[in-house]
Amino acid sequence: AQRVTQPEKLLSVFKGAPVELKCNYSYSGSPELFWYVQYSRQRLQLLLRHISRESIKGFTADLNKGETSFHLKKPFAQEEDSAMYYCALKGGSGNTGKLIFGQGTTLQVKP
Amino acid sequence: GAVVSQHPSWVICKSGTSVKIECRSLDFQATTMFWYRQFPKQSLMLMATSNEGSKATYEQGVEKDKFLINHASLTLSTLTVTSAHPEDSSFYICSARDIRGPWETQYFGPGTRLLVL
Numbered sequence: 001a002q003r004v005t006q007p008e009k010l011l012s013v014f015k016g017a018p019v020e021l022k023c024n025y026s027y028s029g030s031p032e033l034f035w036y037v038q039y040s041r042q043r044l045q046l047l048l049r050h051i052s053r054e055s056i057k058g059f060t061a062d063l064n065k066g067e068t069s070f071h072l073k074k075p076f077a078q079e080e081d082s083a084m085y086y087c088a089l090k091g092g093s094g095n096t097g098k099l100i101f102g103q104g105t106t107l108q109v110k111p
Numbered sequence: 112g113a114v115v116s117q118h119p120s121w122v123i124c125k126s127g128t129s130v131k132i133e134c135r136s137l138d139f140q141a142t143t144m145f146w147y148r149q150f151p152k153q154s155l156m157l158m159a160t161s162n163e164g165s166k167a168t169y170e171q172g173v174e175k176d177k178f179l180i181n182h183a184s185l186t187l188s189t190l191t192v193t194s195a196h197p198e199d200s201s202f203y204i205c206s207a208r209d210i211r212g213p214w215e216t217q218y219f220g221p222g223t224r225l226l227v228l
Contacts, residue, residue, distance in 0.1 A: 036219075044155070044204070044219040051214060086154065096160055096168070097143055097208045099217060103154045 002027050002091040006102035013077050014110050021072040021105050023061075023087030032090040033070040034099070035061055039083045047072075047085070057081070077109045113139050115207045117220035124195055125228055131191045132223045134161075134205030140185035141207035145217065146178070149202045161188040195227040 003026040013019055025031055035047040048056045050063040050070060061072045070087060084104050091100040114137040124130050134144055142163045147155040159180050160168040167180035177199075179191040188207075192199050202224050206217040 043221045044206075046216055046218075049214060097210075097215060097217070098145060098157060098160055099206075100157070101155045 002089060002100050004087050004089045004100050004102035006085075006087055006105050008105045009103070010106045010108065012108040012110065015079055016076050019072075019074045019077045019081070019107065019109075021085050021087075021107065023070045023072065023102055025068050025070060025087075025089050027068075027089055027091065031063070031065075033061075033063060034088045034090070035059070035070075035072050036086045036088055036101075037083050038086070044086070077107075079109045079111055082107055082109045113137070113207070113209050113216075113218045115205065115218045115220040117203075117205055117223050119223060120221060121224040121226075123226045123228065126196055127194055129191055129193045130195055130225060131189055132203055132205075132225075134188045134190070134207070134220055136186045136207040136209075136218070139207070139209050139211060141188075141209065142185060143208040144182060144188040145206045145208070146180065146188075146190050147204045147206070149204055149222070151202075155204060158190075163188075192225065195225070197227045200225055200227045 005024045033050045036044050037047045038044045048054050059074045086104045087102040088099040116135045118133045144161040146158045149155050158173045161180045161182040163182045169175045182188040202222050204222045206219045209216045
């Protein structure tokens with residue numbers, strides 16, 4: 001089965017603390033994984049994708065095929081990072097492009 | 112990034128009526144668009160894949176006669192909720208698949224909040 005699991009509904013940290021948002025996936029084959037972010041009252045937007053190995057707004061994520069994980073990390077959280085974060089897997093059969101989303105994790109960065 | 116719009120942003124309707132939601136890719140052509148449903152504080156649930164010029168592909172458990180999808184042009188997909196009932200009240204989000212550039216990207220619309228009375 002193709003599945004994305006984000007075990008934490010809410011992650012609360014203080015400003016300046018490190019952040020790790022967990023994501024595990026289930027997929028047979030070579031996965032393509034993404035992190036999307038949804039700030040309050042805004043649309044969902046792409047944060048980063050594993051294939052490009054970018055670092056956006058200080059966030060990074062490494063694909064670990066052995067652990068089937070794609071955790072999102074940032075060394076020093078900022079208040080403006082407070083948002084809902086979704087891990088997503090490009091799934092389906094063939095090249096449909098459809099995304100399978102995890103349940104989402106709300107990141108709350110306290111001052 | 113590219114822009115995807117949705118119209119209307121919110122709609123209130125009476126039970127039994129039909130509601131049409133539009134999704135447009137404003138600055139690129141999208142042969143594929145997706146429709147999602149999001150319940151409060153929950154994840155996005157994919158409802159269907161909208162393919163330009165052909166029938167939509169519905170996810171398991173989604174009634175195709177209830178949620179009619181039409182993708183008549185490369186920049187427009189519509190979702191019609193037919194004979195709406197209060198349980199159809201939800202936040203509906205569309206996305207458009209952009210295959211330009213080195214990697215494809217899905218761009219999301221702002222969502223449409225539907226309330227059925």
